[in-house]
Amino acid sequence: MSQRPRILVIGASGVLGRAIVAELSPRHEIVAAGSKSGDIRIDIADPASIVAGLKAAGPLDAAACAAGAVNFHPLSAIKPATIEHSSYGLGLSNKLMGQVNLALAARDHLNDAGSITLISGVTADAPIATGSSASMVNGALASFVMAAAIEMPRSIRINLVSPTVFEESMTAYGPFFRGFDPVPVARAARAFSRSVEGLETGKTYRVL
Numbered sequence: 001m002s003q004r005p006r007i008l009v010i011g012a013s014g015v016l017g018r019a020i021v022a023e024l025s026p027r028h029e030i031v032a033a034g035s036k037s038g039d040i041r042i043d044i045a046d047p048a049s050i051v052a053g054l055k056a057a058g059p060l061d062a063a064a065c066a067a068g069a070v071n072f073h074p075l076s077a078i079k080p081a082t083i084e085h086s087s088y089g090l091g092l093s094n095k096l097m098g099q100v101n102l103a104l105a106a107r108d109h110l111n112d113a114g115s116i117t118l119i120s121g122v123t124a125d126a127p128i129a130t131g132s133s134a135s136m137v138n139g140a141l142a143s144f145v146m147a148a149a150i151e152m153p154r155s156i157r158i159n160l161v162s163p164t165v166f167e168e169s170m171t172a173y174g175p176f177f178r179g180f181d182p183v184p185v186a187r188a189a190r191a192f193s194r195s196v197e198g199l200e201t202g203k204t205y206r207v208l
């Protein structure tokens, strides 16, 4: 019997991460990671931690990210500032560059024909009040994935999953997403399966 593919899931303990693990664990060996939880520790905001975490994970066929933080502040409260001092700094350094750095490190680490799957969100396409950072970061991730896909070596693929708000997160996020139809998080996890177990690259899978 052939060995099961090995996939690193960053953010495996979260709402989305647990659903990805549930979807893929019947067919994959899961290496769970988080900044404070999992088989190995990876802080996506720290490039050295990403590189060290991939090394600790050993040979991998796929890397999937279910982490990424942004600030939600009204535009009227956001002042011009350097990235370090900006309200936008968290989203740029964590959800955006954290995942970009993960993709760059995974490019050099994954087995041939491996896959990278990143996470964005519906605010890339639909604005919400206080969501300018989320929209900026999620839009940038789609453009990055589109461009990075055509330069990935060794048949490595890269895709993005862009879900709307999850039913399971409505208690926390419902007030931000009035009028949006939430989806079960399992649907977003199946989009990860499509990326990991399919053949496409450079795609954004919208889960609406």
Ligand SMILES: NC(=O)c1ccc[n+]([C@@H]2O[C@H](COP(=O)([O-])OP(=O)(O)OC[C@H]3O[C@@H](n4cnc5c(N)ncnc54)[C@H](OP(=O)(O)O)[C@@H]3O)[C@@H](O)[C@H]2O)c1
Binding pocket: 010, 011, 012, 013, 014, 015, 016, 017, 033, 034, 035, 036, 037, 038, 042, 043, 044, 045, 066, 067, 068, 069, 094, 095, 119, 120, 121, 122, 162, 163, 164, 165, 166, 167, 169, 173
């Ligand atoms: N919830 C929604 O409705 C929804 C909808 C669309 C998109 N999304 C996106 O999906 C992603 C996950 O959301 P979620 O609701 O599942 O979040 P969550 O339940 O808060 O889980 C976050 C996960 O990320 C890990 N994590 C946090 N900071 C990290 C860091 N610096 N480095 C590595 N791992 C880190 C956490 O584990 P540790 O505590 O161990 O670090 C945890 O496993 C986010 O990018 C979010 O924007 C969410």
